[in-house]
Amino acid sequence: MASMSVTCFSPQALARPRTQNPKRKKYSPEKHSRIANGNRSSNFKPQKSKNKSVPPPLAGGEATTYTSLPPREDFTVPSLSFAAAEIKLSHSSVAQINSDSKVNRLSSKGEEEEEEEDDDEINGNFPVDSGKSEYDGDECVYSSEEKNVFNEKSLNDRNSNCNEAQEIEEFANGETSNLPDFENIDLKEKGVPAVMRCFDRAKIYVRAGDGGNGVVAFRREKFVPMGGPSGGDGGRGGHVYVEVDGSMNSLLPFRNKVHFRGGRGSHGMGMMQDGARGEDVVVKVPPGTVVMEAGKEEVLLELLHPGQRALLLRGGRGGRGNAAFKCGSNKVPKIAENGEEGVEMWLELELKLVADVGIVGAPNAGKSTFLSVISAAQPTIANYPFTTLLPNLGVVSFDYDSTLVVADLPGLLEGAHSGFGLGHEFLRHTERCSALVHIVDGSSQQPEFEYDAVRLELEMFNPELAEKPFVVAYNKMDLPDAYENWLSFKEKLQARGIVPFCMSAVKREGTYEVISAAYELLRKYKESNQEFEGLTEPGNLDHVADMVQKRRRAPITDFEILYDSGSNFWQIVGTGLDRFVQMTNWSYGDSVRRFQHVLAACGVDKALKKKGVKEGDTVYVGGMAMVWNDSSTDSSSPSNMKSKWPQLM
């Protein structure tokens, strides 16, 4: 049988500063393997937990899920007593757990107790449901300011919890008048401290650099009479690139920096000297970033592989100097162009994890425990819901070339698809997974109900999620309740054509079978999607810049004429013409003549006459106002539009 060797990385590490808590007991792999091997048996033997502080089974026979974040042990104030309120997935009943005992137990557990636990473990009495993480190596420690902020918040939350408990009881009895309408409240960020928010969406502004202006200059040199035009072109503006940086794992940096602008190209100079190019700007994003234009649904780019670089916006073209306009009919051109303005855009970035397998389930089901067993990841594990606030990644490697990346996601609540709890923030991460492991808490009163509720949430968030291949893992088989309910759960699922697995993540039993089954699903999925996979390989990613450029550099002959009869205003709309007006440098006389020529050549005059333009009407082109003359008195002028212009609006 192939062996499981492991490596891991955790995106949580960046978002939440962690240091080792010296008071906490260290996770010892030797001890664990000793315990695991000692207890390894093919049949699960349920053990009554010795720990008195295990919360009592909840009344009403419902699955355990919660509406509000229970306090974190790191931030508890022991003297304060309060009741954390819970709402079950079902609407019928309510249970309250007096968290006092739990809090005190978590925060004031002494060294002696830990030693006692050690003895228990060695004797084979594994304290499976002790409410304390078995793997404390990854404990999160905050700075003193963060703690203060958090403590203040916790205090407020706890005070309000007492009232909430009463309200929730009313809710259970059908008296919902005082409870907020959860459907209509955006719970996304409210009440969640900044350190806990997931930075997986960002809005940024990008702007390509403007091109430099061309200049009018003439060669003046001894012994070179009439040296001719020698004005150089302006340099092009800086491009905007977006690049995947493998070391990034969130969009957090975009909280501090939102604007990215390419450098401006330098202006041209005499002696045929062209201006220097503007500096390019590179926006670094983590792997798995999706780029969209703000306010639009269409996905512009999906950046998956570290090192991938896409050209988003091309810098503006440098304006031509007078040397470029020299021709047979005009050997002394006194004309130069302005540099083209850089394009600007607001973009929405969205980060979707690039994991092969996603672990989903209700809060407290044992998802993080499972990840910690199958990989070297060390997510925080604790006996309260929403321990996991940000997704954790772990890499499982079966042998040399078969590895899979597994993501442990925060628990899902009923209503997660519409923003309830934390789940929907992360549900989109599962869209990238090829397979799911659905962990069911076997010790909950109605595991089938919990299973159905989570499946429904997935389906309501995105029906494609429900189509993904999945493995059902019935967890906590070492607990008597779970053990007793297993057969009925299994039969019910088998009746629907699903074969569930059972396991005890804490005892590391049955976990290998579950992850192997997930790997098998993944393998089959990849086989059947091989052609599609090929498309996601890095290739030419300049299509966004091409698209923007095409839109901008539309032919000058593409225009539309709008007429406002009330004010006798004519407006000529066309991106090609707008760009032409912007690049015309009105300070040179030849520019004006050229502009009129172009208007006549591209058919603007003709089209206006056809539409019935009259003497004295005002015509707007690319932000310029001009007055229409029916009979051109100036024979050198090719267009009927003159006087008042050039004149900026």
Ligand SMILES: Nc1nc2c(ncn2[C@@H]2O[C@H](COP(=O)(O)OP(=O)(O)OP(=O)(O)O)[C@@H](O)[C@H]2O)c(=O)[nH]1
């Ligand atoms: N007895 C027993 N307890 C388990 C087992 N697996 C997990 N637990 C316990 O269940 C509690 C919750 O485990 P977690 O792994 O944090 O659960 P989770 O699903 O990640 O929870 P959230 O992150 O809050 O959604 C912890 O106290 C674990 O020790 C198991 O197989 N048997």
Ligand SMILES: [Mg+2]
């Ligand atoms: Mg967790």
